[in-house]
Amino acid sequence: xxxxxxxxxxxxxxxxxxxxxxxxxxxxxxxxxxxxxxxxxxxxxxxxxxxxxxxxxxxxxxxxxxxxxxxxxxxxxxxxxxxxxxxxxxxxxxxxxxxxxxxxxxxxxxxxx
Amino acid sequence: xxxxxxxxxxxxxxxxxxxxxxxxxxxxxxxxxxxxxxxxxxxxxxxxxxxxxxxxxxxxxxxxxxxxxxxxxxxxxxxxxxxxxxxxxxxxxxxxxxxxxxxxxxxxxxxxxxx
Numbered sequence: 652x653x654x655x656x657x658x659x660x661x662x663x664x665x666x667x668x669x670x671x672x673x674x675x676x677x678x679x680x681x682x683x684x685x686x687x688x689x690x691x692x693x694x695x696x697x698x699x700x701x702x703x704x705x706x707x708x709x710x711x712x713x714x715x716x717x718x719x720x721x722x723x724x725x726x727x728x729x730x731x732x733x734x735x736x737x738x739x740x741x742x743x744x745x746x747x748x749x750x751x752x753x754x755x756x757x758x759x760x761x762x763x764x
Numbered sequence: 765x766x767x768x769x770x771x772x773x774x775x776x777x778x779x780x781x782x783x784x785x786x787x788x789x790x791x792x793x794x795x796x797x798x799x800x801x802x803x804x805x806x807x808x809x810x811x812x813x814x815x816x817x818x819x820x821x822x823x824x825x826x827x828x829x830x831x832x833x834x835x836x837x838x839x840x841x842x843x844x845x846x847x848x849x850x851x852x853x854x855x856x857x858x859x860x861x862x863x864x865x866x867x868x869x870x871x872x873x874x875x876x877x878x879x
Contacts, residue, residue, distance in 0.1 A: 693872075753810070753867075
């Protein structure tokens with residue numbers, strides 16, 4: 652498999668649930684990103700990892716917890732989310748974290764009830 | 765404040781009817797401007813990067829141009845398969861090693877091409 656993959660593609664969860672989103676890249680990149688895309692709003696950068704180290708956290712609430720065990724895998728752990736957290740969550744990767752060209756996965760469509 | 769504005773929000777064209785999408789930006793030092801295409805239910809697909817005013821890039825029916833204040837994505841003789849949301853993003857200059865946080869996306873233009 653090539654490119655950036657994300658699982659699951661769709662997720663429905665209650666506000667008290669705990670779930671995790673997974674991202675995997677097969678491009679040999681060293682930087683990975685989580686974005687949130689809400690309807691009619693620009694993409695919002697959430698987290699950046701470079702060589703497994705977190706380099707950016709754009710004031711994201713603690714109910715979102717990222718994990719990057721290696722340069723190819725990125726997780727987003729979700730806990731006690733709110734309905735307004737419903738959105739498309741996109742993962743991206745690039746050669747380095749200051750490398751402009753980012754390659755995106757298909758996203759996980761999240762609905763919080 | 766760094767800002768990216770795309771217009772129009774939505775555009776409907778007849779097949780073969782050429783037009784342009786606009787991306788206006790205000791950033792403290794432009795490092796690069798990017799165009800992406802996003803189909804429903806999918807992640808953005810990279811199209812172009814422009815680095816300096818006067819630069820142009822082409823790919824099939826698409827041509828991107830850049831000035832000091834805006835970028836245009838020209839679509840020549842579009843086909844229904846060109847229907848998608850087109851996203852513009854800018855990367856502002858950063859003195860730090862990590863500059864990913866300086867990438868700012870616009871809200872996109874939803875393009876629809878009727879056969």
